[in-house]
Amino acid sequence: MKLSAITAFLTLGLSGLAAPAPQDPTTSDLEAQAAASPKIPGYDQRQSNNAWAIIKQIKAEKFGKDELTACKAAFATAITESNIYIYANKNVPKSKDYPHDKTGSDHDSVGIFQQRVKYYPLAEAMNPAKSAHLFFKKLRTVDGWKKAKTDKQIGVVCQKVQGSGERAYKPVRAMIGDIQLTWNLYPTAYPDRYQKHVDEAAKICKAGKIG
Secondary structure (H helix, E strand, O other): OOHHHHHHHHHHHHHHHOOOOOOOOOHHHHHHHHHOOOOOOOOOHHHHHHHHHHHHHHHHHOOHHHHHHHHHHHHHHHHHHHOOOOEEEOOEHHHHHOOOOEEEOOOOEEOOOOEEOOOOOHHHHOOHHHHHHHHHHHHOOOOOHHHOOOHHHHHHHHHHHHOOOOOOOEEEEEEEOOEEEEEEEOOOOOOHHHHOOHHHHHHHHHHOOOO
């Protein structure tokens, strides 16, 4: 065998041994992870797998004594927004390129926390752990979130993190005789949407040995 052939053979052989570049998990990867995770009572395997990814991220965030509050807020939001499923969005075609459980159509909201790609990176919003990190990053900016203990207080915190009813307004105009009146009508915030799921969120936190 000529030297050039030997060199080519060794080059190809060594390149075959090189570590592959890291990639985002595929649907089959997530299913394999799910099979290794215990089901959380009341939830299917996909929901449970997503929940465990969020629980792992909660522990990585190192909230200390405020870990349970953060956990309740995260899962109350996840249950309210998506029932802990990863949602692609037909209005965001690229979202379907990522592993997902269901497909929605609400504005440009995607993922477990229904984070809008107008404000959040698509790849992160479609990933359970990374989307949870985005949620917690915003949570840390909410004044007084650590003092939220009751279901109502946690519901208000969730609403502030999600920001629905705060980012946009619709100008409303009316004529009274020759006088035109204009005012800004802000969308109504509904913290009670999150509040009613705090007890269920607490059960998931307990399953994850948080609190």
